[in-house]
Amino acid sequence: MTQMLKNSSQAAARPSGKQPAHLTVYENLRDQILFGELAPGQAVTIQGLTAQLDAGMTPVREAIRRLTSDGALNMMGNRRVIVPELTENGVEELEFMRKSLEPQLAGRAAQNINSQDLEALKALDDDLNGAIEMGDIGAYLTLNYRFHAMVYRIARAPIMAATVDRLWLQFGPSLRVVCGRYGTLNLPDKHADLLDALSNEDVEAAENAMLGDVHQGMNQIREALRSATMVN
Amino acid sequence: MTQMLKNSSQAAARPSGKQPAHLTVYENLRDQILFGELAPGQAVTIQGLTAQLDAGMTPVREAIRRLTSDGALNMMGNRRVIVPELTENGVEELEFMRKSLEPQLAGRAAQNINSQDLEALKALDDDLNGAIEMGDIGAYLTLNYRFHAMVYRIARAPIMAATVDRLWLQFGPSLRVVCGRYGTLNLPDKHADLLDALSNEDVEAAENAMLGDVHQGMNQIREALRSATMVN
DNA sequence: GCCGCTAGAATATGATCAAATTTGGCGCTG
């Protein structure tokens, strides 16, 4: 009897073919956090996201819940959700875990890589260097993540890769702070070492290159964090 | 087909203190997975949970999404959600990560423990041994998890603890299979070694005890899995 | 300065729409 009429606002919520809206929102919000578009400590509101992404409330809620379990968002006791701020202890935990896991993934990638994957990685690294030259921080962050993510996919260890992804979500917001402070990085390029090791299928060299890359990255975050806390 | 399905599980779903429903459902479902009440490969339906837990659709949905990001549930391409089945490769990944992280947590716990924590741990271990004597698999699984979880809380490394929790969610469903096959475990008790190490604040001994415990546990899972796949 | 009050945001519900699996009927082939 009650003739509810349906508005046609669903088109914008589902832009990409058939993917569920909650997945689209999840990926979008995830990228925003991962690439530092949301600053640490910033509040994330449901209604803000429904407006920004032109999505319904339910998909937004689900995305926020997932990212909460991902460690990318923190639910405060009172219904508020924020992007967590990284503490010094947090950096140490993340560094230990990254150093424990990511070299292992790099080593496995060296065992499993084929020429097609290697070409794709090299192309990605070229783009990455281009972004560094241009000083495009956004592109740098995105490509750097995609480079690592591809290495981990090649490693064919999905559980470990997902675990490491979770770690990236927690230092991602701080990475942009680092870049804002120091500009794009001008340290010895560990990606080149890693690519060499992968093309030689040299497991140990790949592990070492990745270890160095992680060490460098976490050191920069630690330093940026330390000088930031001095200001406060 | 009337309301006769409402049993004690409903009461647990609604302590109705002040906690939001989606959190209650999340914890309930999480425990069901962690303690093997849901078998690997089993489908998890949203409407089934709304009926079982007497909860609304939205909270159930959010709980399922969170557990998806926790790795405790897998979204199949076609909207279905199941408890993932552990593969042999998965066991190896989990074993590597657990051996990399959990000894570190045990070592940190040895550095930070106080007498009150130690007493609580000992009490938990007593209950655990009691459950083993009684052959109460459910209590054994629960107490074993709570013992480890308390050690990790003492370690004061929340990010690492959350990461390890995520791993437990992925081999939890298989643990009950192990127990169903071998009964409660009758191997050398690594918990006693760990308690000794913690009370002496001996970091290295704590790390070794935890390493042994993890090794034992994952070996049992691997063997149970191997003999199970032979049957199929 | 403290306490109730109001505004606004988050939580939760049930209805509605859409997709996917299941089922049942039909034709085809041996």
Place this chain on the structure above:
DNA sequence: CAGCGCCAAATTTGATCATATTCTAGCGGC
């Protein structure tokens, strides 16, 4: 004539939304 497989209706399940309810926080009166 019987068995097999395939297409389509039906049912089950998931996705989304609009709305009612509940809680937090800010604010004005006392």
